[in-house]
Amino acid sequence: MAALRKKPRSPFWFACFTLPDGRRVQRSTKETTRKAAQAKADGWEKLSKERAKARQAHRVIADIYKSAHNKELPDATPRAFITAWLTRRQGELAPASYAAYSGRATHFLSWLEAAADGPMADLETRHFTAYRDALAARVSASTANHGIKLLRVILEDARRDNFIADNPAKDCGLLKQETDTARRPFTLVELRSLMGAADEEWRSMLMFGLYTGQRLGDLARLTWANVDLQAGEIHLRTAKTKRFIRVPICTPLMEHIEGLPAGDDPKAPLHPRAATSKQVTVSRQFGELMAVAGLRAAVNHDASKKGRGSRRAVSELSFHSLRHTATSMMKNAGVSPAVVQDIIGHDSAEMNAQYTHIESKTKRDALDKMPNLLKP
Incomplete structure (x- = not known):
């Protein structure tokens, strides 16, 4: 059973339960009565356990297939699934849209390094949060958010096709965007x-x-x-x-x-x-x-990393x-x-x-x- 706790100056009960990746978290139930809060907390705990079981099942199936065939289960790794996804969608997307998905997905796989060839079920929200933050160090918040949104679409198809139990990119929050760099007209x-x-x-x-x-x-x-x-x-x-x-x-x-x-x-x-x-x-x-x-600063692309290697200022x-x-x-x-x-x-x-x-x-x-x- 999930635990409950109260926090000072809050009228709501907080649920304490374990996520599928083993992390213990607290979430506000938005409930003021203990009975209603306990019911909601127990529901969250049950859902978390079901997702953990599904994730473990995917790992077991992938391990059995690898032992029998001496290779990874097709589409069961991030690299295999994303590569196949891009191949399937190439004729369905406009060239510019396909280029956006392909570029971002390829960069994400490169960033994952060895994890790109591990089980799909090992992908967690923390991977996408870390990737988002790595992007934000180089590009605008808007561009980083757009990259996460593209990956959400791909991972949602993986969830729908039962390669993963849930979409780990879906719970990756978006960054607050700059309010002083909105596009404006030219004079x-x-x-x-x-x-x-x-x-x-x-x-x-x-x-x-x-x-x-x-x-x-x-x-x-x-x-x-x-x-x-x-x-x-x-x-x-x-x-x-x-x-x-x-x-x-x-x-x-x-x-x-x-x-x-x-x-x-x-x-x-x-x-x-x-x-x-x-x-x-x-x-x-x-x-x-x-x-x-003279309408913006020149971008420096030299080896000092002040251009491509660092976060660029967003032009209005x-x-x-x-x-x-x-x-x-x-x-x-x-x-x-x-x-x-x-x-x-x-x-x-x-x-x-x-x-x-x-x-x-x-x-x-x-x-x-x-x-x-x-x-x-």
Whole structure:
């Protein structure tokens, strides 16, 4: 039977019981009566014992299989299961999503070292907590939390497939995120500084980013087939939401597009260098451009470990800030939120219930209210 105790200045009873990994813990039952608290504590103790039995059963089965076949039970180790999981999901996930899962899972397995080839049942919450803290020493809290969320998905499939009794990543808490590094829009002065520091392709990317409000990856993949000069529109399907959108080409962007070199191949990319680079590379290059423009500190990648080897400062500006910029500029110009939503491509059930279609002319008029970066 689980034990109960009272703490000074607390009206609730605390349950004392043993976790599946052998640790003795105390948890508040949120109950003020001893009978109700004891019932809840006994339930927790029973659940903990059942999980411990299931974990031991997995170890026994894995040991029997190894003795009989002189190799680990297939998918019974973190490395085997995660590798198989990535293989199964490769055709189901968008390329960017698959890259995120693959990169984080591979890094986690490397961090686990020998434990990656041990029984799946040996994975505990403490492993994920320690991994989260190791990540937080190098990257932002948001990035560390995102890594844990990705691993939760993988481990939940392992639990669902009965390779483990419970999902140890699920109980790994998330870090409190910085409140002073929220993304913000660019100012017009900052945009002009970027334009001045950018080369020809990056100036084009900035123009498309501001006047379409689309994400960096989607703009990098744009081809001439996405540009309908006769209708005066850019049409694309977003990689993140799979939403098909049409964005009218406003006057400044049309002037820019008309000056771009175009060939006979409609599949030719508008931004060749970005189209043939990994998104993480393009994102890093934009960070370097911001440093040249004086909008952030340069990242040092030398052997002193002040760059890649240490925790990087989180910038409040990124290419994604152009979406915030476009939204803010249009709203400040008095454009309807529904029109802004339709242009930027944000999903909103509330707005979709009120507006089913926004005319192209309305959206073009909205975009034309934004400043022209081509003019001083």
